Amino acid sequence: MKVKLDLYKIFCEVAKCQSFSKGAKKLYMTQPAVSQAIMQLERELDIRLFTRTPKGVILTNQGQLLFEHINSAINLIKVGEKKLLESQNLMVGELKIGVGDTISRYFLLPYLEKFHDESPNIKLKIINRTTLELCAMLKSGEIDMAICNLPIKDSSLEIKKCIDVHDIFVCGEKYRDTLKKPLSLEELVSLPLIILESKSNSRQYVEKYMLSKGIKIAPEIELGSHDLLLEFAKINLGIACVIKEFSKDYLKNRMLYEVETTEKIPRRSIGFCFLKSVTLSPSSIKFIEIVKGDIPLG
Template sequence: MIGKLDLYRVFSIVAKHHSFSKAAKELYMTQPAVSQAMLQLERELDTRLFNRSPKGVTLTTEGNLLNEYIHSALRLVDAGEEKLLEFKNLTTGQLKIGVGDTISRFFLLPYLEAFHTIYPNIKLQIFNGTTVEICQFIKSGEVDVGFCNLPIEEPTFQLTICTEVQDVFVCGEKYKTLAQKKINYEELLRFPLILLEKKSNSRRYIENYLLTKGIQIEPEFELGSHDLVLEFARSNLGIACVTKEFSQDYLQRGFLYELTLVDSIPARHIGMCYVKSVPLSRAAMKFVEMVEHKHIQIKI
């Protein structure tokens, strides 16, 4: 049985040609099938839509009125199908990513550049925040994918380990003699400490590790960005805990010195996450595939 939308499509073609036979040719249908379809539509609407004659068909007053609306409606349907095809082919759409400034700068930018090169018409929206805030963005649907400091405890998330990072303590010129020997945490606590603010996931990781050693820290400075931590250490305001991979420029240029600890802090990871139960958009799926390539996928 022909559906109502199909009947309207046939109606539109017949109205265009004023002929069942010409409509049948365009639609790759038989002329009797077209005629039967229009009779079915007229029965369903309880209205005569065509004046039939040996020379062809013309629209009745009611048929003309219906044709105006059907023509507009079918154009909207066709436009919608074209938009869906554009999304499918990634010639339009958007990708919303949650990420902190430091991870964005030192890890994510090459992926964003590569994705934008391949899919230049996909609009990229970046939502900045801490790991806790990014997890909330993901749960609320504000972003498709997030990049966080691991570990996080979110059973509803699919996680992919992206890269390993190492937390280290560094100092400026004033304290550089500390970098010439191995020191323990008790000795480290004699100096003013510079750390990220408490809501930072990497800060919590450091604190939790030190608590396993029976050490509780009270930093002199608690800052909102990794760049500020580096600058405070460079300005000799104290000893800073930073991510080594994100501090290479300062270390290589001799602005900061890495301290050698008797017990090194265990490495941790940067991870990509999204909600398991929510299907990703095609753009998000392609981006996830790009990041996951050559990386290990894990489940909590």
């Protein structure tokens, strides 16, 4: 049985108003058009829906049975349309962002705060994982977007660059005097190095660059977070490879010192990642616009 939804809407309005003319007025239709629609519905269903009275119309028993179900269904449709509109206007919904701990702390926080202030009814879910894990979560639909260390080579993902970052080496007070002159990369790797664990995209980038120069890294200490790199270097356990932009407070307050090298590690980027095949949600677009307002995305 295939009956157009607009016929059911007309039927429900007439039933509630108990009048063709009043129903037509509410629907911004002419009375003949409403009468024609009801007759068409009765023909398609092969039942009589209304009984005429001196004051208007009332539902037949079959009409009442149909009304109870159709009115509920139309109300559910209206609720769905309302929820969709609220989502588009950022009144309700959820935004799931995947991000690493370091990026979350040193880059993402102010944008999360601004987004929450502007869209307080959107529930934020922040998931901390490695770049590799976040890419897998994007593909499985577990998160809406990821903010990752680049480069990422995956044809199914779209990348929007946020900021450039620089990998540098830092030391504590103990090593400061012995490292007064710029070191070559070969000299640097002979020192006790503190580096992120091997699954980190940041570690892999630095290691790949060193290998391109014929230099192999053999770290003395491997850690799971950028904060620990900074703290371990501060207490003179070795020379740490860190992101300069995320170490500014330590450098500014002279808790750590940048180790000068004769050759710099090329800059890399941090960026948004999302599936090419999936349309971004309104909340995702809003969040990207907030970041874009401060940073021209590449």
